[in-house]
Each structure stands twice: as structure tokens, then as C-alpha cells.
Amino acid sequence: MAAPKYVMALDQGTTSSRAIIFDKRGHIVAKAQKEFDQIYPKAGWVEHDPLDILYSQFQSISSMFLNSTVKPEEVAAIGITNQRETTILWDKTTGKPVYNAIVWQCRRTAELCEQLKAEGLNDYIKQHTGLLIDAYFSGTKIKWILDNVPGARKLADEGKLLFGTVETWLIWNLTGGKVHVTDYSNACRTMLFDVDKLTWDETLCEKLGIPMSILPKPVPSSMHYGEVAAGIIGLENLAGIPICGAIGDQPAALFGQGCFKPGQAKNTYGTGCFMLMNTGDKRVESKNNLLSGVAWGIGDEVTYALEGSAFNAGSVIKWMRDELHMIDSAPRCDELAESVPDANGIYLVPAFTGLGAPYWDMYARGCIVGLTRGVNRAHFARAVLESITYQMTDLLEAMMQDAEIELSELRVDGGASVSNIMLQIQANMIRTKVDRPKTVETTALGAAYLAGLCVGFWKDTNEIEQNREVDKVFWPVMDFDTRNRLYKGWKKAVERARNWEEE
Numbered sequence: 107m108a109a110p111k112y113v114m115a116l117d118q119g120t121t122s123s124r125a126i127i128f129d130k131r132g133h134i135v136a137k138a139q140k141e142f143d144q145i146y147p148k149a150g151w152v153e154h155d156p157l158d159i160l161y162s163q164f165q166s167i168s169s170m171f172l173n174s175t176v177k178p179e180e181v182a183a184i185g186i187t188n189q190r191e192t193t194i195l196w197d198k199t200t201g202k203p204v205y206n207a208i209v210w211q212c213r214r215t216a217e218l219c220e221q222l223k224a225e226g227l228n229d230y231i232k233q234h235t236g237l238l239i240d241a242y243f244s245g246t247k248i249k250w251i252l253d254n255v256p257g258a259r260k261l262a263d264e265g266k267l268l269f270g271t272v273e274t275w276l277i278w279n280l281t282g283g284k285v286h287v288t289d290y291s292n293a294c295r296t297m298l299f300d301v302d303k304l305t306w307d308e309t310l311c312e313k314l315g316i317p318m319s320i321l322p323k324p325v326p327s328s329m330h331y332g333e334v335a336a337g338i339i340g341l342e343n344l345a346g347i348p349i350c351g352a353i354g355d356q357p358a359a360l361f362g363q364g365c366f367k368p369g370q371a372k373n374t375y376g377t378g379c380f381m382l383m384n385t386g387d388k389r390v391e392s393k394n395n396l397l398s399g400v401a402w403g404i405g406d407e408v409t410y411a412l413e414g415s416a417f418n419a420g421s422v423i424k425w426m427r428d429e430l431h432m433i434d435s436a437p438r439c440d441e442l443a444e445s446v447p448d449a450n451g452i453y454l455v456p457a458f459t460g461l462g463a464p465y466w467d468m469y470a471r472g473c474i475v476g477l478t479r480g481v482n483r484a485h486f487a488r489a490v491l492e493s494i495t496y497q498m499t500d501l502l503e504a505m506m507q508d509a510e511i512e513l514s515e516l517r518v519d520g521g522a523s524v525s526n527i528m529l530q531i532q533a534n535m536i537r538t539k540v541d542r543p544k545t546v547e548t549t550a551l552g553a554a555y556l557a558g559l560c561v562g563f564w565k566d567t568n569e570i571e572q573n574r575e576v577d578k579v580f581w582p583v584m585d586f587d588t589r590n591r592l593y594k595g596w597k598k599a600v601e602r603a604r605n606w607e608e609e
Contacts, residue, residue, distance in 0.1 A: 111180045112182065154206060185556050236397055237295075273288065291327055352553070362550070397463070451478065455475075541580075543576060
């Protein structure tokens with residue numbers, strides 16, 4: 107039998123499922139991807155078929171082995187990373203979901219969240235879960251299914267119903283229904299989990315009418331959960347491979363970026379932006395509307411993080427291309443932005459779906475301010491990229507105030523991080539270096555590392571740190587006064603976006 111030479115990561119995202127094989131140096135050896143359908147039953151509602159999630163993940167695994175020279179027996183362990191907050195309930199007897207997965211983007215429980223706020227639960231939830239009350243998180247989604255799907259609550263009362271976020275659903279199915287667990291990083295996004303005690307909060311479960319019997323067991327992000335069961339169609343050759351890592355997508359990227367020390371931070375530039383800062387073994391309670399929670403757990407050690415998100419980042423470039431038809435491709439936005447020294451005094455606030463942290467203003471709307479006759483398409487492109495970096499500067503300033511830690515660098519990844527001009531502007535605004543790695547698949551890599559650590563494939567985080575290869579570092583070059591003037595203008599523009607309805 108061949109000695110294990112690889113670790114496999116399953117990266118289950120919002121629009122596709124991927125399987126990626128990494129070697130000991132953290133290099134990609136093989137990968138495959140399978141997209142699946144998005145379901146929009148009503149305005150603001152977003153769903154997935156849980157079986158689509160499952161089968162697309164299985165298909166990506168099969169396809170990857172079919173089209174590579176890697177053999178299943180060469181895989182030491184499997185790690186899983188996933189879209190967070192997305193909620194699945196299923197009958198544990200039949201294994202069939204009782205309803206579609208309610209996706210993290212879904213806003214159907216916004217009214218219920220407003221009720222919880224009116225009942226004065228904000229402080230309790232922030233103190234115990236590290237979250238703010240929002241339809242984003244899983245708790246109100248679970249309640250919606252129990253209250254609205256015929257037979258769901260009866261199954262729960264009979265002890266036949268199970269809840270899970272996506273990694274729980276995958277582990278349960280991969281182990282043949284033997285293992286019902288969730289890792290701390292996913293549990294802490296449910297709005298039901300006490301992030302200090304690392305247990306489900308009985309008060310919140312009772313308040314939302316959620317039987318604790320349906321909840322998975324909270325466990326560390328790196329441990330032996332079980333093995334791939336025999337007889338799974340298409341995955342027969344994988345039987346017996348241990349599943350040893352599970353972590354939500356954003357903390358996975360923090361781990362994959364090697365941000366193991368307090369004060370180290372990463373930002374993922376995707377459709378939106380997600381910034382996380384490692385705060386070590388102490389949870390920092392945010393005074394600036396950031397979220398705090400578990401980044402990962404390894405053995406008895408737990409690492410916490412502060413998190414903030416901007417809803418619109420790469421989506422702004424897509425808007426410029428698809429709706430405004432100002433560009434025909436994303437790289438064209440960079441070309442235009444590089445052709446001018448600045449945005450000629452204009453600011454774009456892309457609050458298309460409100461503003462995320464640190465504002466949390468769902469009523470804000472996008473606006474452009476400072477327009478003059480001299481503004482052209484290149485200035486607009488520059489303003490688009492600047493809007494992304496300004497939002498991240500807002501988050502980072504809030505994080506440094508909360509954590510009382512000075513940032514030494516920002517590590518970046520995600521599709522939009524290929525933009526050199528944007529990352530240079532980012533370095534100018536945050537006044538510290540921005541570091542982009544050669545391997546931008548940091549989310550999958552983080553899951554692989556956690557699984558590999560469990561089985562001794564990697565000895566420790568020091569060995570992992572040696573794997574990280576830098577593609578490019580961007581240093582701040584803008585003078586202090588210019589930077590401050592531009593950022594002050596951004597703050598004024600944000601106020602316009604937040605007060606657009608005022609008479």
C-alpha cells in the first residue's frame with residue numbers, strides 16, 4: 107500500500123462544491139469543481155437543495171480522482187470547509203431533508219429578528235454568542251423551518267430530526283449517518299452557541315423554541331470525527347479515509363494564511379469582503395459592532411477572532427461590467443483605474459444591500475458624491491476600487507481599536523485580490539503592508555492543514571508556516587496628509603448614503 111502523500115479538502119461554497127488535493131508543501135496536486143442551482147422562491151429568499159449540495163460535493167470528489175493520478179490510498183485525511191450559517195434539517199431515520207437549505211444570504215427571518223431586538227435580547231445575544239441579532243445567522247432559520255414546514259416540529263419532538271450547518275450535513279452523510287457534530291467555528295455562527303463555555307445556550311434555544319436534541323455535538327476543528335463509510339455510490343474507494351478537519355470558510359482562510367498569532371489579520375476579497383483578526387485565546391468583546399467568535403479549536407486550545415464584513419466588493423466591479431456596461435471585463439477596471447492618479451474627487455459608496463460592519467445599517471443605499479463635469483470613466487473605475495479599500499479600512503480601524511493591537515500586515519486572498527492597483531490603494535489607506543500569497547486557495551488549504559495536523563501529516567503550525575509563499579507585497583507610498591484627506595471624504599460620503607431619505 108502506498109504511504110499517504112496528500113490531504114484532501116472539501117470546499118463547499120455558496121455556488122459550487124470543490125475537492126482539492128494538497129501535498130506536504132501546501133501545493134495543489136489535483137482539483138475539481140461542480141456548480142449547483144440557486145433557488146429564489148421569493149424576493150429576499152435564498153435556498154439550496156441539500157441533496158444538490160451533497161451530490162455536487164460527491165461528484166467533485168469522483169471527478170478529481172478520475173482526472174488525476176492521485177490514488178485514494180495516498181490520502182492521509184479529509185478536511186471540510188463550508189459556507190457558514192446555511193441551515194439544513196433532516197429526518198435522521200430516512201436521511202432526507204425536511205426542507206431546502208436556507209442559505210446565509212436569505213432574509214426571510216428579518217421580521218423575527220426585529221421582534222427579538224424589541225424584546226431586549228440584543229445585549230444577551232452579544233454577550234453570550236459574540237453576534238448581533240440578524241437574519242444572517244442560523245438560529246432564526248431553524249425556528250422558521252420548525253414553525254412553517256408541516257411535520258418538522260413533530261419529528262423534532264419525537265427525537266427524529268437533526269440540524270446541521272453544511273459541514274455537519276457532509277460529515278453525517280460521509281460517515282453513513284454515524285457522526286453528528288459541528289466544529290466550534292460553525293457552531294458560533296448559529297446565534298445559539300455560548301462562545302465562552304463552548305456549549306449550546308439553553309436560554310436562547312428555549313426562547314426560539316428549538317429542541318436541543320436536534321443540535322449536533324460541538325467539537326474542535328481538528329480531530330478525528332469518523333471515517334468515510336463503505337458503500338457510498340461513487341466513493342467506494344474512499345472507504346476508511348479519516349475525516350479530521352472541519353471549519354467555516356472565513357476562519358479556514360485565516361488558518362490557511364498562517365495567521366496563527368494574535369494581531370495577525372486576513373481579508374478575503376470576494377463578492378463581499380470578510381476580514382478576520384486573530385485575538386488569541388481571549389475573546390474580545392467589540393465596541394464597534396464587529397462580531398467575535400471562535401476561529402478554530404485544536405485539542406483543548408481555542409483561538410478567537412474578531413470579524414467584520416462588507417456586503418459589496420467584487421460585486422461592485424461586476425455591477426460596473428454587467429449593469430453599467432462601462433467595462434467588458436474585470437481586468438479592464440484595473441486598466442482604467444491605473445490610467446488616472448486619483449478619482450478626481452468622487453466617492454462611490456456601494457451600499458446596494460445596506461452597509462455591513464461597523465455600521466450595520468440595512469437602510470443605507472448606494473450613492474456617488476463629488477461629481478463634476480471633468481469626471482470620466484477612468485475616474486469612476488478608480489472610485490470603484492477605492493470604495494472596496496475604504497470599507498476594509500473602516501473594518502481594520504474598528505478591529506485595532508477593539509483589540510488594542512497595532513497591525514503589522516494584512517494578508518489577502520479571494521478573486522479580487524489579483525488587482526495590483528487595488529491592493530496598492532489598500533496599503534496606502536491602512537498604512538501598513540499588504541501581503542498576497544502564491545496559493546490563493548487559502549480556504550481549502552486551511553481545512554487541509556487542520557485535518558493534516560490531526561493525523562501528523564504536518565507536525566505543528568511552525569511547519570505549516572514554512573509552506574507559505576509570498577507572491578507580492580504592497581507597501582504604503584501615499585503621504586499621511588493625502589491619505590487622511592481622502593479617508594475623511596469617504597466618511598462624509600458614507601453619511602450621505604446613510605441619510606439619503608432625510609428631507
